[in-house]
Amino acid sequence: MKSIVVAYDKQRGIGAAGDLLWQRDLPADLAHFKQLTMGGSIVMGRKTYESIGRALPGRENIVVSHGPIDATDVIAVTSLEAAYAAAHGNIFVIGGGQIYEQAIAGVDVVYATEVQQTFPEATVFFPALDDSWQERAREPHVADDRNKYDYDFVTYARTSGTR
Template sequence: MTGTAGRPEIRAIAAVTRNGVIGADGDLVWRNREDFARLKQLTMGGVLVMGRKNYESIGRPLPGRESYVVTRNPDWSAAGVRTFASVDAALDAAVATGRDVWVFGGGEIYAAAWARTTWLEITEVDLAVPGDVYFPRIDPAYWQEVAREQRVGFSWVTYRRTAAEA
């Protein structure tokens, strides 16, 4: 999906519980094989922009996608990934590839990319769980739900940004 002037849109993808939690103790709070398959289908061929802790929880680059890792540590590196000192630098480089750009977590990365994010692919998980990593609030004043697919215990929801947040 491309935006104005054929430039890629910046999209975020996440599984979010009713209370906004996406992670706890360095791990996901919810796992579902069907959701992982959808994530793979949506992001295949794209560029994933993620934080170092999120990358380390995965442990490797995901096949068929390019991994851009944001880290404050200039000495950190991992085989098969590009590193960046800021979210904006990673997003700029990802957009320049002309490929689909996916903000892939964690919480600080979603927050830092929020103003530039134009689409959300959210798995709304019908649970409220404790955690220490949260997804930004999806304010209906700035985001319009454009698609919803109800599943057992969760929904896949697509949002489009309708206005810049103040």
């Protein structure tokens, strides 16, 4: 199965200046991301890989780039299709914007963290989900000592027969 894992703000912003908008202010989202993806194959664009700065442990890291990737602990591929073909486990497409745009039509589930805040500095956005998608679960959380913003963990799936 193929899914997308993403965190976006109220305007669907996901990044600015090569980094996350909330940087280290939402550790609960990082934990959620880890729980979802652990043991699977994560597919990411070259810029997201560089932003993370290393391969994430316990997962097969697959990086999409037109050029070579100088790392021995990731699988480098030159297209999204090649990324899917290289994956051995459940596939989680983890961004960023360019890769989400290309992947959205072909995935079954979107695991979204909806951050209840607007970050005007956002320059990279997640595409809007069309009518073929339906919200299946929503888990709201309020800000606390460690997490600066309210956020919801939301699962979207395609309505049957639309793809």
